[in-house]
Amino acid sequence: xxxxxxVQHLQKLFHQExxxxxxxxSIKKGEIFGFLGPSGSGKTTTIKILTAQxxxxxxQAYVFGKDAKEMSKSSNRARFxxxxxxxxxxxxxxxxxxxxxxxKLYNLPNSSVKEALEFVNLYDVRKKKVSQLSKGxxxxxxxxxxxxxxxxxxxxxxxTSALDPVNTQHIYNGLRKLNEMGTTIFLTTHDMSEAETLxxxxxxxxxxxxxxxxxxxxxxxxxxDDTITVELIDGSEHCIENCxxxxxxxxxxxxxxxxxxxxxxxPTLGDIFLQVTGSDLI
Amino acid sequence: xxxxxxxxxxxxDYKEFSRNYAVSIMVLLPLIMAFIYNKTGVNNIQAYFxxxxxxxTSVTAFxxxxxxxxxxxxxxxxxxxxxxxxxxxxxxxxxxxxFSISAVTVLLSIFLVGYNxxxxxxxxxxxxxxxxxxxxxGTLGALFTKTILEASVVILPIxxxxxxxxxxxxxxxxxxxxxxxxxxxxxxIILLAESLEVSYTLSDVLIPxxxxxxxxxxxxLSTIFLYKKRMVD
Numbered sequence: 295x296x297x298x299x300x301v302q303h304l305q306k307l308f309h310q311e312x313x314x315x316x317x318x319x320s321i322k323k324g325e326i327f328g329f330l331g332p333s334g335s336g337k338t339t340t341i342k343i344l345t346a347q348x349x350x351x352x353x354q355a356y357v358f359g360k361d362a363k364e365m366s367k368s369s370n371r372a373r374f375x376x377x378x379x380x381x382x383x384x385x386x387x388x389x390x391x392x393x394x395x396x397x398k399l400y401n402l403p404n405s406s407v408k409e410a411l412e413f414v415n416l417y418d419v420r421k422k423k424v425s426q427l428s429k430g431x432x433x434x435x436x437x438x439x440x441x442x443x444x445x446x447x448x449x450x451x452x453x454t455s456a457l458d459p460v461n462t463q464h465i466y467n468g469l470r471k472l473n474e475m476g477t478t479i480f481l482t483t484h485d486m487s488e489a490e491t492l493x494x495x496x497x498x499x500x501x502x503x504x505x506x507x508x509x510x511x512x513x514x515x516x517x518x519d520d521t522i523t524v525e526l527i528d529g530s531e532h533c534i535e536n537c538x539x540x541x542x543x544x545x546x547x548x549x550x551x552x553x554x555x556x557x558x559x560x561p562t563l564g565d566i567f568l569q570v571t572g573s574d575l576i
Numbered sequence: 577x578x579x580x581x582x583x584x585x586x587x588x589d590y591k592e593f594s595r596n597y598a599v600s601i602m603v604l605l606p607l608i609m610a611f612i613y614n615k616t617g618v619n620n621i622q623a624y625f626x627x628x629x630x631x632x633t634s635v636t637a638f639x640x641x642x643x644x645x646x647x648x649x650x651x652x653x654x655x656x657x658x659x660x661x662x663x664x665x666x667x668x669x670x671x672x673x674x675f676s677i678s679a680v681t682v683l684l685s686i687f688l689v690g691y692n693x694x695x696x697x698x699x700x701x702x703x704x705x706x707x708x709x710x711x712x713x714g715t716l717g718a719l720f721t722k723t724i725l726e727a728s729v730v731i732l733p734i735x736x737x738x739x740x741x742x743x744x745x746x747x748x749x750x751x752x753x754x755x756x757x758x759x760x761x762x763x764x765i766i767l768l769a770e771s772l773e774v775s776y777t778l779s780d781v782l783i784p785x786x787x788x789x790x791x792x793x794x795x796x797l798s799t800i801f802l803y804k805k806r807m808v809d
Binding site for chain 1: 578580581583584585587588591592595596647650651652653654655656658659660661662665807808809
């Protein structure tokens with residue numbers, strides 16, 4: 295399968311401080327890939343290198359099979375969209391005027407503004423000035439702007455930070471729809487549930503280094519202990535290995551009607567992050 | 577270079593400018609000065625050019641500087657840079673509005689102050705080049721700064737130097753180092769205008785125009801260089 299992004303041994307230094315060290319990963323076409331890490335772990339730096347806003351010190355970074363530096367070219371910029379928490383909008387202009395500008399910059403038909411606003415469910419507020427919108431709405435307008443040209447690749451840097459659950463759900467639905475239409479998504483977040491909800495694969499980034507990479511299920515299997523807990527009606531809890539011998543014990547309890555609850559001891563992504571980095575994801 | 581992108585940026589800038597009273601009010605400054613000067617009955621080139629040079633600095637350079645600094649502060653400039661618009665689309669689109677406003681303000685100032693140039697064509701070339709120069713100067717000032725507040729502080733000495741620079745030449749007899757003020761574009765345009773009032777030679781016309789042209793080229797090359805640097809963190 296074609297790799298939309300391919301990063302090998304990437305290193306970035308800010309003065310003498312290492313922001314990224316030996317980072318390697320690749321993203322397949324149509325994938326939603328999550329970069330999980332606490333603030334300052336190098337997530338935004340990676341996006342900036344991939345979108346030619348920063349230069350790397352060592353390693354290779356390819357986007358659409360081209361050196362990431364080439365993403366500064368007009369023709370390549372039309373192929374990706376980007377949403378960051380400080381993506382600017384013109385506050386004195388209406389929602390529609392903001393998007394109209396970008397529809398012309400991307401040489402899109404006028405109908406693209408309506409389509410994009412309907413996509414993020416904001417068509418009704420199109421005449422409102424951006425300065426009159428809530429933070430959640432602004433974030434959705436910014437998302438509309440970054441997807442209106444139907445990019446092949448979408449970079450999302452903390453797309454739902456500081457959004458309420460309703461707005462977050464709106465964004466998730468939009469992203470899933472977009473992904474179904476073929477857009478590859480590179481998402482950075484420090485929200486584990488967001489990564490688990492949206493991503494096909496995730497990488498844990500800590501202090502500029504990738505500590506683990508895989509699908510949420512793979513990681514849970516890799517770092518979990520493959521046991522289940524059986525809670526009996528007398529309140530006692532029994533940790534049972536997921537194997538044939540232990541199954542008989544569970545069967546007997548079930549036959550005697552002693553079981554109150556059964557649940558897997560699957561680790562959360564937060565547990566895994568703690569396990570591989572030794573620190574919390576905050 | 578893409579005309580529809582340039583036009584889109586121009587229209588956006590016009591809407592923003594017309595709703596940004598703190599900046600758009602600056603247009604009135606040279607017009608009021610020109611009107612007052614006319615009423616006081618001044619009739620020499622130096623005085624005529626005070627509101628004209630003020631239009632270049634307080635409208636062309638200041639407005640351009642504030643508009644771009646605001647884009648930087650709100651991260652909208654970076655968003656533009658990440659769109660398919662090229663360096664020239666953005667710089668031209670962003671300069672076109674200020675150029676148009678400046679041209680109208682300068683012409684109105686000339687009319688209000690009661691100045692009737694000896695040769696409209698030659699002075700027109702110098703005025704055109706000056707507006708291009710001051711637009712570049714405003715852009716450069718904004719690219720150096722991070723916020724509107726910073727930009728409006730940075731632009732103040734520029735306004736003072738270029739508006740009142742020609743008066744420094746009067747002091748040059750006592751302080752020879754001030755003779756350099758003769759080479760400011762604001763002084764050169766006055767020298768040109770003075771020549772146009774009498775019988776002038778080719779060098780009387782060429783030297784001021786070439787001087788302003790050289791300033792314009794230097795300022796725009798520096799602006800393009802800095803803009804490219806600002807595209808990358």
